Amino acid sequence: MGTATRVFTLQDTFRAAIAGQKAVAVWRLPNTDSTQACVQLGPGYATGQPQLERSPFGFLFCPFQPTAQHHNTFIRADVYFDGSTAPPVVADGVPEEEMEKFYRLLNEESKAGWHTVPATQQHFQTAQGFTTAVTKAVEQIQAETMEKVVLSRTKQEALPAGFSPIAAFEAMAAAYPRAFVSLVSVPGVGTWMGASPEILVSINEQQVFHTMALAGTQPVVANVADAIWRQKEIEEQAMVERYILSCFKKLRLREYTEIGPRTVIAGNLMHLRTDFRVDMKEVHFPTLGTDMLELLHPTSAICGLPKAPALEFILAHEGYDRSYYSGYLGPVSGPTGSHLYVNLRCMELQESEAILYAGAGITAESDPQKEWQETEHKMQTMRKVLELLSD
Numbered sequence: 001m002g003t004a005t006r007v008f009t010l011q012d013t014f015r016a017a018i019a020g021q022k023a024v025a026v027w028r029l030p031n032t033d034s035t036q037a038c039v040q041l042g043p044g045y046a047t048g049q050p051q052l053e054r055s056p057f058g059f060l061f062c063p064f065q066p067t068a069q070h071h072n073t074f075i076r077a078d079v080y081f082d083g084s085t086a087p088p089v090v091a092d093g094v095p096e097e098e099m100e101k102f103y104r105l106l107n108e109e110s111k112a113g114w115h116t117v118p119a120t121q122q123h124f125q126t127a128q129g130f131t132t133a134v135t136k137a138v139e140q141i142q143a144e145t146m147e148k149v150v151l152s153r154t155k156q157e158a159l160p161a162g163f164s165p166i167a168a169f170e171a172m173a174a175a176y177p178r179a180f181v182s183l184v185s186v187p188g189v190g191t192w193m194g195a196s197p198e199i200l201v202s203i204n205e206q207q208v209f210h211t212m213a214l215a216g217t218q219p220v221v222a223n224v225a226d227a228i229w230r231q232k233e234i235e236e237q238a239m240v241e242r243y244i245l246s247c248f249k250k251l252r253l254r255e256y257t258e259i260g261p262r263t264v265i266a267g268n269l270m271h272l273r274t275d276f277r278v279d280m281k282e283v284h285f286p287t288l289g290t291d292m293l294e295l296l297h298p299t300s301a302i303c304g305l306p307k308a309p310a311l312e313f314i315l316a317h318e319g320y321d322r323s324y325y326s327g328y329l330g331p332v333s334g335p336t337g338s339h340l341y342v343n344l345r346c347m348e349l350q351e352s353e354a355i356l357y358a359g360a361g362i363t364a365e366s367d368p369q370k371e372w373q374e375t376e377h378k379m380q381t382m383r384k385v386l387e388l389l390s391d
């Protein structure tokens, strides 16, 4: 890798990528201060099923379900910015003239925007439509065709005047230090940002694999140690645990550590979380991340249990295309490993509006009004970012 000398800001980088019609991802890992960004200079972002250990460094952005419009997307780190003070790092093999073109863009004063795609659907789920779907789901669960299904919805909010994605990213990073905070903008795919509380698959520098069962939701209380969980949430989260264990079992993996469930805070909410870790070197399983990714997604935290009838119910009754919501995203083969998160507490940026996405786990005990409320609370994570920018 070669390096250039001048230090560019995150704002310069993002603006240059948009002006040059390039794909860009900006992210900050939980509980760290360092914002990172990568830009792909050449064309071609669609990719197949991710193979983590063989991947070059880049950023994955994958939908809930791959379709003709929404495909697994990979932003190769042709240029990498480690947000702090270092100049950008240029990957080996990037043609000199491509890099020169990009430097010109970095030095130019162009208007900051973001990549958008024409809206393919209208987003107007009403409370009535959502609660009717929840009622139907509860009936099917009581009839034992499935145990749990996660139903979601969207809401449009106007973007504040003069909206800047980087200012929004910075507001989000400051407001949610424990979250995986990201901003992804890809030609033909669109622009998404979010503050996710949920790891799907993570592999650190020491080759330790980490996934989590995150489910059960209630508004945060002053003292988390006083949190009381109802049987409904305890069971809902236990289903996600069982699902993860069933994936380990399929791979005949018996050596893992399990911690939890514990109460964790995510913005204005609390969840129950169990962490699972595996030392990949100790168990001689170098492809564990790739294999688990293929088995896990979509997990019962965002789809349901069993997977097949829950998915069928979602596709038949949710009434819209989830697109990249509840898909997964994050850096792969980066300086600190591969860290894929579930795309939750997120929004998609259109020209002058944001589309907010949120869902809730439905079980036999679900109350449709409370589930609607829960999606409202989850949307508050992104609404707060828009409010911070309107002040």
Ligand SMILES: C=C(O[C@@H]1C=C(C(=O)O)C=C[C@H]1O)C(=O)O
Pocket: 150, 152, 198, 214, 215, 216, 217, 271, 301, 302, 344, 345, 357, 358, 359, 360, 361, 362, 378
């Ligand atoms: C579906 C979402 O969140 C998921 C569902 C949860 C639940 O049903 O309690 C909790 C955390 C997430 O795993 C969302 O944020 O949209």
